[in-house]
Amino acid sequence: MTGAICLVVGFPAVVALGVWRLRAVRGQLAGLIGAAAVHLAGTAVLWRAPLPTRIGSLIGIDALGLLVLSLVSVLFFAATLYSVPYLLDGTHDAASAPQRFVPCLLAFLSAMSLVSVSHNLALLWAAVEATTLASAPLIYFYRRPGSLEATWKYLLVCSVGIALALLGTFFLGVASTAPDGQAPGLGLDQVLAVAASLDHRWLRAAFVLVLVGYGTKMGLAPLHTWLPDAHSQAPSPVSALLSGALLNCALLAILRFYAICVAAGQAAFAQTLFLGLGFLSLLVGAALLLGQRDYKRLLAYSSVENMGVIAVGLGVAGAATYGALLHMVNHSVVKAALFLLAGNVLRAYGTTVADEVHGVARRLPMSAALLTLAAFAIGGSPPFGPFVSEITIFFGAMGGSAPWFGVAFVVLLGIAFVGVAGTLFPMLDGEAAAGGRSPAERVLTVLSPAALAFIVVAFGLYIPARLDDLLRRAAAALGG
Amino acid sequence: MSSGADVLLAALIVAALYMVATSRLGACVRASAVQGIILGALPVALEWTHGPQAPSLHAGLLAFGALGIKAIVIPRLLLRSIREAGVRREVEPMASLHVSILGAAILVAAAFWLGRHMDLPFPVGSRLLVPAALANVLLGFLLIVARRQAITQVVGYLVLENGVFVFGLGLAAHQPIVVELSVLLDLLVGVFVMGVAIHHISETFDHMDTTALVSLRE
Numbered sequence: 001m002t003g004a005i006c007l008v009v010g011f012p013a014v015v016a017l018g019v020w021r022l023r024a025v026r027g028q029l030a031g032l033i034g035a036a037a038v039h040l041a042g043t044a045v046l047w048r049a050p051l052p053t054r055i056g057s058l059i060g061i062d063a064l065g066l067l068v069l070s071l072v073s074v075l076f077f078a079a080t081l082y083s084v085p086y087l088l089d090g091t092h093d094a095a096s097a098p099q100r101f102v103p104c105l106l107a108f109l110s111a112m113s114l115v116s117v118s119h120n121l122a123l124l125w126a127a128v129e130a131t132t133l134a135s136a137p138l139i140y141f142y143r144r145p146g147s148l149e150a151t152w153k154y155l156l157v158c159s160v161g162i163a164l165a166l167l168g169t170f171f172l173g174v175a176s177t178a179p180d181g182q183a184p185g186l187g188l189d190q191v192l193a194v195a196a197s198l199d200h201r202w203l204r205a206a207f208v209l210v211l212v213g214y215g216t217k218m219g220l221a222p223l224h225t226w227l228p229d230a231h232s233q234a235p236s237p238v239s240a241l242l243s244g245a246l247l248n249c250a251l252l253a254i255l256r257f258y259a260i261c262v263a264a265g266q267a268a269f270a271q272t273l274f275l276g277l278g279f280l281s282l283l284v285g286a287a288l289l290l291g292q293r294d295y296k297r298l299l300a301y302s303s304v305e306n307m308g309v310i311a312v313g314l315g316v317a318g319a320a321t322y323g324a325l326l327h328m329v330n331h332s333v334v335k336a337a338l339f340l341l342a343g344n345v346l347r348a349y350g351t352t353v354a355d356e357v358h359g360v361a362r363r364l365p366m367s368a369a370l371l372t373l374a375a376f377a378i379g380g381s382p383p384f385g386p387f388v389s390e391i392t393i394f395f396g397a398m399g400g401s402a403p404w405f406g407v408a409f410v411v412l413l414g415i416a417f418v419g420v421a422g423t424l425f426p427m428l429d430g431e432a433a434a435g436g437r438s439p440a441e442r443v444l445t446v447l448s449p450a451a452l453a454f455i456v457v458a459f460g461l462y463i464p465a466r467l468d469d470l471l472r473r474a475a476a477a478l479g480g
Numbered sequence: 481m482s483s484g485a486d487v488l489l490a491a492l493i494v495a496a497l498y499m500v501a502t503s504r505l506g507a508c509v510r511a512s513a514v515q516g517i518i519l520g521a522l523p524v525a526l527e528w529t530h531g532p533q534a535p536s537l538h539a540g541l542l543a544f545g546a547l548g549i550k551a552i553v554i555p556r557l558l559l560r561s562i563r564e565a566g567v568r569r570e571v572e573p574m575a576s577l578h579v580s581i582l583g584a585a586i587l588v589a590a591a592f593w594l595g596r597h598m599d600l601p602f603p604v605g606s607r608l609l610v611p612a613a614l615a616n617v618l619l620g621f622l623l624i625v626a627r628r629q630a631i632t633q634v635v636g637y638l639v640l641e642n643g644v645f646v647f648g649l650g651l652a653a654h655q656p657i658v659v660e661l662s663v664l665l666d667l668l669v670g671v672f673v674m675g676v677a678i679h680h681i682s683e684t685f686d687h688m689d690t691t692a693l694v695s696l697r698e
Contacts, residue, residue, distance in 0.1 A: 173655045183654040
């Protein structure tokens with residue numbers, strides 16, 4: 001137990017230090033694959049552990065943390081396998097900086113793992129900050145003006161968000177301090193234990209700041225502006241991790257505070273905010289998906305839209321809480337697959353402009369098939385995973401006090417689907433300019449997205465009992 | 481009743497207002513250094529308001545750290561970037577200086593209004609602490625949004641962080657040391673990495689005007 005947690009947080013960090021000075025690409029790759037495999041094994045051990053378990057005052061694992069950690073682990077492993085040919089024969093862009101890529105990637109993994117096992121709000125905050133630091137150099141992988149702009153925006157916008165989140169954490173500290181100056185500290189369990197006596201004004205102010213602050217990092221509108229730039233400029237495996245794993249980490253940080261609000265009897269206040277920001281994100285995401293000509297930006301805006309779906313699910317509450325958490329899982333898996341496939345297209349065609357890409361079905365037949373499947377899945381069509389989670393949220397809304405939320409929800413999802421399909425499907429059609437199969441389609445660059453696509457199909461038909469149990473426990477902790 | 485802490489907190493707001501009102505980058509950075517000095521003195525002043533006693537080791541260390549980083553290290557780094565990039569003034573800010581100053585006045589008023597309604601459940605040595613913290617957060621925001629130069633945006637972020645730091649100081653007696661550590665970490669990393677980014681921006685575009693960074697849009 002303790003060993004497994006130390007392993008998932010510490011091992012990637014140690015390997016990152018080990019390969020920092022290593023010049024040989026193969027040596028770095030061996031370290032990367034080893035760390036990813038060890039991380040996956042450590043996470044598997046944690047699935048057998050009794051939940052929740054606490055270790056010391058700072059670290060612990062519960063259903064919610066384990067969910068996020070598992071997604072990080074699986075996606076990281078998939079992205080690692082995908083990166084092997086990426087790094088071995090260079091990329092489509094000569095102006096890249098591979099030496100620091102592997103160490104930063106591992107540091108990123110370590111920081112995200114720390115987020116998922118943090119049981120102290122101050123440590124949680126520091127870990128989220130660390131994910132920003134570790135991922136910034138990854139976005140600036142291609143030394144181009146465009147990626148520099150994206151990195152600058154990412155740092156500035158997310159730093160402001162992170163500063164607001166810290167202020168929110170302080171506000172919570174004020175809310176939990178008794179008039180005689182006795183404070184329980186910022187440990188999650190300690191705060192939850194005194195939740196009933198929290199000062200409501202300060203708690204509400206804290207939640208607003210935390211939602212806006214961490215929400216910046218999660219990609220909730222109106223502070224999502226960094227997201228399309230960063231996700232479109234980063235190398236594809238990094239985009240997959242940013243969208244599939246990092247956004248969940250920010251969501252987890254918000255959910256920690258949400259759990260406190262629920263315990264303090266302020267759930268309704270938090271849910272109203274979730275609904276507001278969720279619908280705004282859905283609206284912004286859907287509007288910018290329509291007519292989007294850059295297919296990587298398209299996927300990024302789809303992330304904004306899907307974060308909106310999750311926030312709406314949390315706002316609707318009740319049974320929809322389960323749906324929101326399930327959607328977190330589904331979105332991560334399918335979006336990671338989409339970004340990896342977009343990477344294959346980018347390597348074959350050398351452009352992210354959708355109008356300049358024709359005949360993917362001929363040139364990259366496997367990728368095109370998977371892309372079609374994943375596009376239907378992210379659009380919420382049956383029989384894929386996102387359909388199940390979105391329909392759960394929809395029924396939750398229809399059964400609740402305000403059914404028109406459900407109607408608006410479905411309309412916006414429909415618009416988003418048209419946006420995604422309208423850009424992605426024309427790319428598959430037509431004659432390939434160069435003709436013949438492209439060397440970009442290798443076993444490893446197709447294997448990862450295929451495995452992720454398989455998971456999405458499987459979750460549409462059947463949710464494993466252990467996962468279902470985990471989702472139920474996590475939802476129960478959030479009052480759902 | 482006005483104590484040393486009150487005077488320092490008022491000076492903090494004035495320094496932030498000065499940054500909003502000036503267009504010279506060097507003056508802006510120097511004002512942030514002044515804020516750093518004030519923040520260095522603040523932990524000790526807050527303890528003294530409870531009675532004349534020798535400052536605790538805790539307050540001393542905090543003061544020393546804030547002084548070193550916020551008053552010396554970061555301003556020096558920023559001034560060096562200004563020299564290297566050869567920009568002296570904010571040319572064509574997003575919002576004109578007059579509009580910025582008007583906005584700043586409104587924000588400070590809002591901070592005081594909020595501060596009156598959000599009273600702390602425990603005594604912190606100065607009634608100005610919450611309004612000053614909020615005013616700095618809001619003015620920092622204003623600087624980030626209203627200016628184009630990367631340097632001014634970093635200074636704006638510093639002001640915002642100083643506001644968070646001041647609030648953390650009020651809490652320091654009741655919450656464990658993690659609070660202050662995280663503030664210092666925040667400061668170190670946020671600006672340090674931005675410093676690196678500025679270096680790259682000035683290398684790539686030959687200047688530090690973030691309006692050059694607008695190729696990524698719809």
